Amino acid sequence: MLTVARNTLLALATFLVPFGFGQDTATPKSGPQYTADSRLKFPGKFREWIFLTSGIDMSYSPMSGMADHSMFDNVFVNPEAYKAFVETGTWPDKTMLVLETRGAQTKGSINHSGHYQDSEVMGMEVHVKDEARFPGKWAFFDFENTVSGNLVPAGAACYSCHAEHAAVDTTFVQFYPTLLPIAQAKGTLSPAYLKETTTPPAK
C-alpha cells in the first residue's frame, strides 16, 4: 500500500512538473525567482499558465497610431495566483502577470482576412506582486531575452497609470473578461476604477 501510494504520487508529480506545478506547494515553481543581481528570472513555462486575454493594437493614448503594423498582446497568470483570484477577487502575494507581444499576420495558409498570431515574439513584460521585496508591493520587469528581465524603475509611467486606472490591485482586470465579473461579485474593484466608470466625462 505504501509502495502503491508512493508510486502514484511519483507518477502524478512526473506528469505535473512540465506544467509548472511543483511537488512542494509551499514554494510553487510558478512564483517569481530572481538572479543574484535582482533581475527576474524568465518564467519559462508561462505559456502553460492560465490565459487571461488577448488584445490587438491596444493603446491607452488617444494620439497613438500603428496603421502599418499590428501586434497581439497575450496575458497569462501563474496558476496559484489565478486560483486565489477566483476565490477572493484579488491577487495573492507572488502573483506574476505575463504580457507577451506577438506579431499579427493576415495572409497565410488559407487565411484571407483578419489577423492571426505568428511565431515572432516582439516583447515580454511581467508584473510581479512580491510584498516583502517591493515598496509598492508590485513591480514591472521588461524582458529583452529569455534569461532574465530588467526591473522598471519605480518612477516610470506604467506604475502611476496602473495605480490610477486599474480595476483591481493595480492590474487591468477590466480587460480580463472572465475575471471582471468575479471582482464585481467579490466587491474588490478599486475606488479609482469605480469612480472612473460611474463619472460622466467632463464637458
Place this chain on the structure above:
Amino acid sequence: MLTVARNTLLALATFLVPFGFGQDTATPKSGPQYTADSRLKFPGKFREWIFLTSGIDMSYSPMSGMADHSMFDNVFVNPEAYKAFVETGTWPDKTMLVLETRGAQTKGSINHSGHYQDSEVMGMEVHVKDEARFPGKWAFFDFENTVSGNLVPAGAACYSCHAEHAAVDTTFVQFYPTLLPIAQAKGTLSPAYLKETTTPPAK
C-alpha cells in the same frame, strides 16, 4: 510514512482538481464526456486549459467581410493532449480543441484604439479526437449553451476543409505559433499542408 504519502497525495489532488486535473490519470477529467443522446458535455474548465492562440476576424474565404463587427477567436486544448503534442508533434486520442468566440471592443476604460475582448461569448465549437467513437477519428461539436453541444454531421464543410488544409492531423497547427515549430521538428506536418506551402500559386 504511509500516512504522510497519502496526505500529500490528497493535498495535491485537492489543489489540482480546480484546474481540471483528476486523480485518476487513466480517465482524465479533461477528456470528452457525452450525454446519453450522444451530445458532447460542455467542458466547463476549458478556460483553465492550455491556450494555443487568439485571432481576430479571421476568414478562410476571400469574399468575406465583417467591417462593422469584430470578434476574437481563442483556442484552448486539454492539458493531457498538449503534453502529448509537445512530446510527439501530434495529437493523442481524447484530444479536445476548444474554439471560443468573443466580442471585440475598442473604446472602454482607458483604451482608445485596437481591440480588447469583452465578456460576451458569441459561440463555442469543440474539435474532438475519439478514435473508437467517430469513423474519421475526429468530430466537431457546436455549442449553443453551456450544457452540451450538437455533433456537426460528417458531410459538413469543416471536415473536408480541415482534411485538405490543416497542418497536423486535421488541425490548424499552422495558426498555433508555439506548436508549429514542434510539428516541423518532429516531422508531423501533413502531406497536403507541405504541398500547399511549397507549391507556388497557379498563374
